[in-house]
Amino acid sequence: EAGVTQFPSHSVIEKGQTVTLRCDPISGHDNLYWYRRVMGKEIKFLLHFVKESKQDESGMPNNRFLAERTGGTYSTLKVQPAELEDSGVYFCASNQAGTGDYEQYFGPGTRLTVT
């Protein structure tokens, strides 16, 4: 069974540019989460999808971040325009709702560098 995949693995962009990160969850997982780790600090929650609906987006830092999950499969996280403080590693995770499967399965992350 394929795990959570993320693309790209690394992105270097200039301040003011736009970047779109993609996450493909484990097949059949309804829950999809985005987290990020900035400057070696804690991994912080950004938002949670249940299928295509945003269940909790309380962690989104500001309106420069837009997450979508059309069709309830893969998700994208767009940063527009990117700022220096957005640099960090963005993790995606998934799990199946309603089965007691409480652990989240994480992808390898996308390392975003804004210069």
Next chain:
Amino acid sequence: AQKVTQAQTEISVVEKEDVTLDCVYETRDTTYYLFWYKQPPSGELVFLIRRNSFDEQNEISGRYSWNFQKSTSSFNFTITASQVVDSAVYFCALRDNYGQNFVFGPGTRLSVLP
């Protein structure tokens, strides 16, 4: 508010030594879940263990063991006879019974030297 503290930023041990990684958590919930994840140099977060708040049994899995103490709000992780492949960043995390998102600690970087 929920919080997870991992006081040890970095630990270095020599191979075959035992090492304990500390995790202290804060929550007002009576039902919650604790996790440990390993982040090897390849970057992905690898699930190691989940512990429910109502189950204080300690667990051993090979060279890994976990000590859950509700009285001190701690969930410590011990690696016995450490190996170089154990070198990684280890994260402790907390999830309450209502939300789905995790609250992570800052991580402990473990270096096992040959």
